[in-house]
Amino acid sequence: MSYRLLLLGMMILCAAHVYAQQGRVVVGRIDIEGDRITKRSVILREIGMHEGDIIPRDSLELMVNRNKQRLFNLQLFNEVDQDVVDGRGDTVIWYIRVKERWYIIPIGILQFADRNINTWWADQGHDLRRISAGLTVTDRNFRGALETLSITAQAGYTQKLGLSYILPYVNKQQTHGIGITGSMARSRQIYYTTAGNKLRFAGDLTGPVVWQQAEGGLCYIHRPGYAKKHTIQAIYKRIWVGDTIAMLNPGYFADSSNVARFAEVNYRYEYNGVDNWNYSLRGEKLVATTVARVGMEGIRYQAFVNYEAGIFRGIGKRWYAAAISRGRLMLPQKLPYYFRNGLGTQTDYVRGYEYYVTDGYNYGLLRLDLKKELFSRTWSLPVRYFTAVPVRIYPKVFFDAGYINGPAQNGNTLNNTLMYSIGAGVDIVTLYDVKVRIELARNHLGQNGLYLHFNSE
Structure with a gap:
């Protein structure tokens, strides 16, 4: 398992280096908080984004707004907040915080x-x-x-x-x-x-x-x-x-x-x-x-x-x-x-x-x-x-x-x-x-x- 994690990390860093000159970033990690009942896979499926994805940097704000509305449309959450933080190199860390409804x-x-x-x-x-x-x-x-x-x-x-x-x-x-x-x-x-x-x-x-x-x-x-x-x-x-x-x-x-x-x-x-x-x-x-x-x-x-x-x-x-x-x-x-x-x-x-x-x-x-x-x-x-x-x-x-x-x-x-x-x-x-x-x-x-x-x- 540790070998695979190391290999994934190296691939993300290499991808970040390749796309840095093109104004793109790599999603290094997606952290989700507040999903006490909802499975992580359900949230990732709705936003259509996964760790390792490469996206234009100037599209980050647009994707934050889009993902927020998509998660609201699930009718599972009362609140949805997101933050995108620069990580190592040209990677970003995507933080998603939700407050679940009464289902x-x-x-x-x-x-x-x-x-x-x-x-x-x-x-x-x-x-x-x-x-x-x-x-x-x-x-x-x-x-x-x-x-x-x-x-x-x-x-x-x-x-x-x-x-x-x-x-x-x-x-x-x-x-x-x-x-x-x-x-x-x-x-x-x-x-x-x-x-x-x-x-x-x-x-x-x-x-x-x-x-x-x-x-x-x-x-x-x-x-x-x-x-x-x-x-x-x-x-x-x-x-x-x-x-x-x-x-x-x-x-x-x-x-x-x-x-x-x-x-x-x-x-x-x-x-x-x-x-x-x-x-x-x-x-x-x-x-x-x-x-x-x-x-x-x-x-x-x-x-x-x-x-x-x-x-x-x-x-x-x-x-x-x-x-x-x-x-x-x-x-x-x-x-x-x-x-x-x-x-x-x-x-x-x-x-x-x-x-x-x-x-x-x-x-x-x-x-x-x-x-x-x-x-x-x-x-x-x-x-x-x-x-x-x-x-x-x-x-x-x-x-x-x-x-x-x-x-x-x-x-x-x-x-x-x-x-x-x-x-x-x-x-x-x-x-x-x-x-x-x-x-x-x-x-x-x-x-x-x-x-x-x-x-x-």
């Missing part, structure tokens, strides 16, 4: 059955029985290797048990990973159709179960570089609804069935070339997913492609602009009700239309933002895992537009119609990637509304 995070203590807080409050009379209580306990750094282990136990409106495990690295180069997921859920009430651009529910909150779902899947992950990731997933899913649901909407599944069973294969490509994966201000992002479903019961086949593309720019001192586009192309154009969720049922919606749902097939969505960083401060606390509490506040103005094609029936007047809105609001970003959006929007129907969300645009 075991409980999520979903209170989960609304409805699409957002506004809908729950206004349309459902803020009925507390429409809240699911439970825990999704996620260890985001299981065994210190960036593995994710998540266990869900939930009661209330929707009862659920779930387990997922992601092993991001299975090879020495840390480019390949695998995962497994499984879950079971049930509820005594679900929505069975859309009428007047509103979801209509059936079932008694104290009555028998009217919806059950079980699924399991395997995934393969290939991450060749810092910003790019490919995921292939195979899933089997079975969904059952009570006879009441099938009777109220015979087209809920195909052939008036009250059961849908299908196998799904999907491929997802991600390019995250943004500064902050949690709340982006600069850079570009692209996520594209291709899905193919083969039905065994309740559905014949379905294929669709959806995407999300974002461009984020700093346009002045503390001023930022963003353009985000999302869309979907689907085949066939005639599908059972359950499989044509469109705008409004999940995270894709035109702001200002939070109270509405538009089902359909192909859709497009555009969001434009202009914001200013009004406040940014970090408080230090003598509390482990909460050593730094950041708060950033961004007032903004925005414009949204969206369109979806689909059957305009049951009073669903927003299908095949250009929806658009303007508005203003404020984003608040704080500890553990918590985001709060408060937005005032006016839509093309002339309606004004104040909305509250807990995610990014």
Whole structure:
């Protein structure tokens, strides 16, 4: 071992001598402090740098800033500090100091059955029985290797048990990973159709179960570089609804069935070339997913492609602009009700239309933002895992537009119609990637509304 260390040292010194005249330096040593749980190999993989690497001296500051942001994007650390110190000859010593987060995070203590807080409050009379209580306990750094282990136990409106495990690295180069997921859920009430651009529910909150779902899947992950990731997933899913649901909407599944069973294969490509994966201000992002479903019961086949593309720019001192586009192309154009969720049922919606749902097939969505960083401060606390509490506040103005094609029936007047809105609001970003959006929007129907969300645009 000592012979090998001596040989490595001689090689580093020789390399330093060769590259000294070219304004380059050799990374002689990388010291990491504070990684009590996180493995050293995980940190080195993210920064893409190792002892013995040769880099231009005038790039040191750029690499310090880049490495700091990359380590923050792991969402494993509350603080990241770096120092580069000249060593012997033209070598440098790279010091990295991190303060780890609390990795075991409980999520979903209170989960609304409805699409957002506004809908729950206004349309459902803020009925507390429409809240699911439970825990999704996620260890985001299981065994210190960036593995994710998540266990869900939930009661209330929707009862659920779930387990997922992601092993991001299975090879020495840390480019390949695998995962497994499984879950079971049930509820005594679900929505069975859309009428007047509103979801209509059936079932008694104290009555028998009217919806059950079980699924399991395997995934393969290939991450060749810092910003790019490919995921292939195979899933089997079975969904059952009570006879009441099938009777109220015979087209809920195909052939008036009250059961849908299908196998799904999907491929997802991600390019995250943004500064902050949690709340982006600069850079570009692209996520594209291709899905193919083969039905065994309740559905014949379905294929669709959806995407999300974002461009984020700093346009002045503390001023930022963003353009985000999302869309979907689907085949066939005639599908059972359950499989044509469109705008409004999940995270894709035109702001200002939070109270509405538009089902359909192909859709497009555009969001434009202009914001200013009004406040940014970090408080230090003598509390482990909460050593730094950041708060950033961004007032903004925005414009949204969206369109979806689909059957305009049951009073669903927003299908095949250009929806658009303007508005203003404020984003608040704080500890553990918590985001709060408060937005005032006016839509093309002339309606004004104040909305509250807990995610990014």
